[in-house]
Amino acid sequence: MKNKIIAVFAVLVCVAYGGAYAFGIDLGAVVAPHVAGLSALAAFSLVGEVKSVDDVAKLLEKIGDQVKEQGEKALAEAKKSGDMNTETKAKVDELLVKQGELQAQLLEVQQKQARRGGGEDAGGTKSAGQQLIESESLKERLADGWSKSSKVSIGMKAITSQVGSAGQGVVPDRAAGVQMLPQRRMTVRDLLSPGNTSSNLYQYLQETGFTNAAATTGEGIRKPQSDIAFELKNANVVKIPHYIKASTEILSDFPALQSIVDEKLNYGLMLAEEAQLLKGSGVGNNLKGVYTQASDYAAPLVIANATRIDVLRLALLQAELAEYPSTGIVLHPADWTAIELLKDDNGAYIFANPQSLAQPGLWGRPVVTTQAMTFDQFLVGAFRLGAQVFDRQQATITIATENEDDFLTNLVTILAEERLALAVYRPEAFVKGDMTPA
Structure with a gap:
């Protein structure tokens, strides 16, 4: 059961990362420390609420609340026992700090997305997060309780093949100098x-x-x-x-x-x-x-x-x-x-x-x-x-x-x-x- 919970949370992180990928923000590095603090029921319920890239913000906010709840619970248990060692206190403090970092990262994603005018580019190409959210494969895995497969795969064709989908990411390989026209040999x-x-x-x-x-001439001539x-x-x-x-x-x-x-x-x-x-x-x-x-x-x-x-x-x-x-x-x-x-x-x-x-x-x-x-x-x-x-x-x-x-x-x-x-x-x-x- 623990592995399924981690797999589902990885999907959530992928959804969030898909929305932030185009802006160059590494949400995975921020979210990773909070995996152990989520419950299975909470994770499954949150997945069902994700319908678009805008829902990622709400999802991350709920994740943050759960992280905070886990920290407060650990702190309460420590107080009851009367003894909270230094290592436990440091982990709880780190958990709360990471929750703040997650909120800051979310704000930056929202700001950059607003400047771009939405989750799709001018040509209508969907981001990796949007494609994963709307994936039939993901819906099927959630419906059967994640029993058939431990992963969800989506095609990235819309990102890699459409003209201009990579923006300025692909740099042309240009030959040096100028290719001159042939010149006649002068002779x-x-x-x-x-x-x-x-x-x-x-x-x-x-x-x-x-x-x-x-x-010839003669003499005198x-x-x-x-x-x-x-x-x-x-x-x-x-x-x-x-x-x-x-x-x-x-x-x-x-x-x-x-x-x-x-x-x-x-x-x-x-x-x-x-x-x-x-x-x-x-x-x-x-x-x-x-x-x-x-x-x-x-x-x-x-x-x-x-x-x-x-x-x-x-x-x-x-x-x-x-x-x-x-x-x-x-x-x-x-x-x-x-x-x-x-x-x-x-x-x-x-x-x-x-x-x-x-x-x-x-x-x-x-x-x-x-x-x-x-x-x-x-x-x-x-x-x-x-x-x-x-x-x-x-x-x-x-x-x-x-x-x-x-x-x-x-x-x-x-x-x-x-x-x-x-x-x-x-x-x-x-x-x-x-x-x-x-």
């Missing part, structure tokens, strides 16, 4: 000869024609005259800028953002630069790109049933006949992939080895792939000898707070810009055309 600038200029215009003389009249023609070419220095706005607060609160912005701004310049170096139109404030100035493909030889690979080899020959042997081939990645996947009649790869780590190459020249090149087009040429890029101002980052109304709106303007020029000395050194044979 065109690496093909060209580098240079620098200190002016806004780079000029150079381009040989446009050479008449070679060298020949006038010597032959050869002619060389030059043309003055201008390579304008152009500016490639762009900027981004950012708040001063976010830059202060997230210092790493500054370097991320700088990196992305520089990357944006490189994207625009690669497109200009390769296919700049030369109109207005645009570079005149290498592909724009390259010679059109005209097959030096007629090959029956020419393939895409044949077209590239004939283009290399065309540049070589112009006295500028090509040093590289520029293709779109999809075009190079189509070449790599070519197979013979037996299904074996012709140019590629899936297990090889060799760099892309064709006809002894490196193949450079870039998305700046249009699909189904190619460019071959003597890049180092035929063209040169000149830096007037390398990519720089400037931060200002005086732009527009930045000062008043707590914004900063982060600007990235560069200045450069491109000189194509001999257009005949480059050959462009379509990959698909005519």
Whole structure:
């Protein structure tokens, strides 16, 4: 019988604890010392009175009264015997003190519950105490005198699965840093000869024609005259800028953002630069790109049933006949992939080895792939000898707070810009055309 009494009182403590759980109050530590002082009939009668979380207050008040009654009874018995030892007196005093602590804990629970506006959250989720009170399992155990089972189990699904039921209790596990978007590998600038200029215009003389009249001559005969023609070419220095706005607060609160912005701004310049170096139109404030100035493909030889690979080899020959042997081939990645996947009649790869780590190459020249090149087009040429890029101002980052109304709106303007020029000395050194044979 004693075990049943303790089990029932544990249920009462669980009910009270369920109401206080959300507020972080440990009622179990306060109520535990009073278990031995309750009678079985009182415990069973009190359970029947619990209908809601609000009834917990009344229940705890009755528990407190019983605790006090037990203390007064012990004190009376001690007085009758005429001898109450120190240990008994200390236990009684402790019992009475704990009763006061229980009342204080109850008051704190009531105050916090009042601030929250009831025992349920905004989404209607019931607390553990409410679910236990309304549990059919608990009602059945009480009805049969607690004879079938010594415990009552309730599901906690409403607390653990509903959105927001745990409030801010679950902290997200966030990866460090920022996951950046992929960045294209730049290749065109690496093909060209580098240079620098200190002016806004780079000029150079381009040989446009050479008449070679060298020949053997007899004595007293006038010597032959050869002619060389030059043309003055201008390579304008152009500016490639762009900027981004950012708040001063976010830059202060997230210092790493500054370097991320700088990196992305520089990357944006490189994207625009690669497109200009390769296919700049030369109109207005645009570079005149290498592909724009390259010679059109005209097959030096007629090959029956020419393939895409044949077209590239004939283009290399065309540049070589112009006295500028090509040093590289520029293709779109999809075009190079189509070449790599070519197979013979037996299904074996012709140019590629899936297990090889060799760099892309064709006809002894490196193949450079870039998305700046249009699909189904190619460019071959003597890049180092035929063209040169000149830096007037390398990519720089400037931060200002005086732009527009930045000062008043707590914004900063982060600007990235560069200045450069491109000189194509001999257009005949480059050959462009379509990959698909005519």
